[in-house]
Amino acid sequence: MKPLWRLNKYLYKYKGLLLLGILFTVISNIFVIIPAQLVRLAIDYVVESAVIFKPLDLGGLGDIASENFLKFVLVFGVLILVMALLRGFFLFLIRQTIIIMSRRIEYDMKNEIFKKYQNLSLSFYRKNSTGDLMARITEDVSRVRMYLGPAIMYGLNLLILFPLVISYMIMVNPELTLYSLLPLPVLSISIYFVNNLINERSEKIQRSLSNLSTFTQEAFSGIRVLKAFVRENDSVRDFSDASEEYKVKSIRLTRVNALFFPLIMALVGISTIITVYIGGLQVINGDIGYGVIAEFILYVNMLTWPVTSLGWVTSIVQRAAASQTRINEFLDEENNIISTEDAKDEIHGTIEMKDLSFVYPDSGVKALDQVSFSIQSGQTLGIIGTTGSGKSTIANLLMRMYDPAKGQILIDGKPIESFDISHLRKNIGYVPxxxxxxxxxxxxxxxxxxxxxxxxxxxxxxxxxxxxxxxxxxxxxxxxxxxxxxxxxxxxxxxxxxxxxxxxxxPKILILDDCLSAVDTKTENVILNALKKIMKNRTSVIISHRVSSAKLADQIIVLDDGKIIERGNHQSLMEQKGVYAELYEKQTQAGESVDSDL
CATH class of the missing domain: 3.40.50.300 (P-loop containing nucleotide triphosphate hydrolases)
Structure with missing residues (x-):
């Protein structure tokens, strides 16, 4: 239960609904017990009336006596009907309080988890799959809601009804109480084990259904590839195999479900037989009246569902505790990307990196090694490099998606950590x-x-x-x-x-992270020319593997394996006849070759 203690804040928040639910549960159970007593009185009245009816009938008073007897029986019937209607009304109120409370808590929990997701760092999302994130905010929250709604509702019903009924039964006949309740513990334990089997097989079905859904989604998303490689028949066969697995697991669950109600009815039947047998012996001995047997049979049936629900509720609590543990893991995640001063100073766009080194925390890959550069406000920096050279890492660090292991980033001369994170990112235009x-x-x-x-x-x-x-x-x-x-x-x-x-x-700072890779050279030039006037008034960082994207930059750095191997402007780098010049010539020749082929 310890993982579920965190939910107490929600129960306290909606304590009004919970207290009303408890009150309505007590009242509804009172209207359950009273009809059983009325049945006992009615049956005893009928039996006693039948004994005195014959002498009255012989004395010529049979019609009057019969009419009076029927009036009293009708009164009992109306009272029992009224009690049933009142119980139904208060059951409605119980669901309108406790179940609504659980739905409101579910709403609050989902909002809390989603808000937590939004505030976690990018490294969190690199470590956890989207499917797992979705499962915790949907499947796990739904299981916790079952604890907050049905489990609390039926648990309260058991805690309130059981003492009330048992105390009334003991007051009427302690010996008959003991015998009539003998099968109920066996019923509760049996239901507990059956429920565990149902839950275990349900989870297997859920995983199988998840795999089936994932397979179907991929098949639809990749339908062009499937058709292009003529793999439709293979896809249909794989889907059939996955469907067969789901079918087999569903049938196994249905077989276990088939045990549920027969088991309940069998044990209730045994309890009823014991009640009638022991009660019959006591009636013969003159210890009790006929009505007591009927009253006890009703009590046994009243206790059947609460006792049955004990195993079910226990199973729900176990599953909810497991789900809440998973939810707590994410809620306890700490975001280490925090602002030291929450500064919201106007950003002009001067950027400076000093001896920056960075290792991705989730993979251990070293992306940058002792990188240093500076850009004045309004200038443009071009970052050129092959795949895996660390270009996009610089963009992530400027956006404070990560913090560097070593070194420092300064914005307008202030450490980047001092700026309010939202304020910083609002002043950066990022094109991934x-x-x-x-x-x-x-x-x-x-x-x-x-x-x-x-x-x-x-x-x-x-x-x-x-x-x-x-x-x-x-x-x-x-x-x-x-x-x-x-x-x-x-x-x-x-x-x-x-x-x-x-x-x-x-934005004051514009970062283009290889964003022109999907356009041709002509369109690239059109976009860059259009961006010229925009980049004049703001600091721009153009990250690309194409030299043509960065050649107009005021300063260009060439990265290789996380290190700066060349720096300068386009003209000076061409004169150096190094990596940049070689890359430019290759890309220029490749472009000319493509144009001639066209």
């Missing part, structure tokens, strides 16, 4: 290499970094990114809805929309 667009309109995607959507700013950003003409050619223009991850657009269009999104917020 792996473009991500949301399933929203093109206009809203471009305006994603803006506090207020302004049509003029969006359109100008689209023009600067050379994507305006493409957008207005769509039937709905800027209101065109994009598919998942922007699948509606081509690769080049997605990258240009991403550039427009970055420059729409008018």
């Amino acid at each position: 290499q792996d473009v991500f667009l949301f399933s929203d309109t093109i206009g809203n995607n471009i305006a994603f970094g803006l506090d207020h959507t302004e049509k003029d700013i969006i359109e100008q950003a689209a023009k600067d990114a050379d994507v305006y003409k493409n957008i207005v050619d769509f039937p709905k223009g800027f209101e065109t809805m994009l598919g998942e991850r922007g699948i509606t657009l081509s690769g080049g269009q997605k990258q240009r929309v991403s550039i427009a999104r970055a420059i729409a917020k008018e």
Whole structure:
């Protein structure tokens, strides 16, 4: 239960609903016990009335006596019906309090977890899969809700009803109470084991269904590849195998489920037989009346579900504790990317890196080694290098997605750690290499970094990114809805929309992380020329494996295996006839070769 203690703050928050639920549970159980007593009185009354009816009938008073007897029986029937209706009404109120409480706590928990996700560092997401993150905010929270709702509701019902019923039964007949309740502990233990089997097999089915869903999603997402390689039949066969596994596990679960109600009915039947047998012997001996047997049979049936639910509730609590443990693991995660001063000074854009070294904490890969450079406000820095040379790592460090192991980053002469993180990132326009667009309109995607959507700013950003003409050619223009991850657009269009999104917020620092890789040389030149006037007033960092993207920069550094091997401007680097010059010549020749082939 220890992992579930963290939920006490929610129970305290909604203590009003919980206390009302407890009150309604007590009242509803009172209306359960009273009908059983009324049945006993009614049966005893009928039996006694039958004894005196014959003498009255012989004396000519049979019709009057019969009418009076029926009136009293009708009164008992109406009272029992009223009790049942009142119990039903208070059961409704129990669900309107405790179950609603659990739904509100579920809402609060999901919001708390999602907010925690948003505030964790990028390294957290590198360590944990998306599926696991989704499972904890959906599956695990749902299991915890079962503890907060049904488990508490049925647990309270058991704790309240059991003492009430047992005390009434002992008051009426202690010996008959002992015999009639003998099978109930066996019932509870049996249900506990059956529930464990059901839960175990349910989890296997859940994993099998998850695998089936993942397989189906990949098949649909990669349908072009499947068709291109003519693997449709293989895909159908693999799906059939996965479906067969799911079917077998589902049938195994159905077989266990089939034990549930027969087991309950068998043990309740045994309890009823014992009650009738022992009660019958006591009736013969004159110790009790006929009505007591009927009353005890009703009590046994009243206790059947609470005792049955004991095993079920125990199982729910176990699963909820396991799920809450998983949730607590994420809630206890600490974000080490914090601001030391929460400074919100105006950012002008001067950047300086001093002897920067960085090792990715999750993989141990050394990405940067003693890197130093500086850029004045309004200048442009080009970073050239092959894949894995550490180019994107510099972008991540400037965005404070990570903090360096050694060295220092200064923004306008102040340590980057001193700035408020949100303030820093609002002043940086970032265009990632792996473009991500949301399933929203093109206009809203471009305006994603803006506090207020302004049509003029969006359109100008689209023009600067050379994507305006493409957008207005769509039937709905800027209101065109994009598919998942922007699948509606081509690769080049997605990258240009991403550039427009970055420059729409008018950042002080603009970082282009190899964002022109999906466009041809001609389009690249058009975008760069359009960006020239934008980059004049802000510090820009152009990261690329193409020399053509960075040749207009005021300063260029060439990275190799995390180290700076060359630095200068385009002219000076060409004169050095080193790695940069060699790379430029190769890419220029390759471009000319492609043009001649076309």
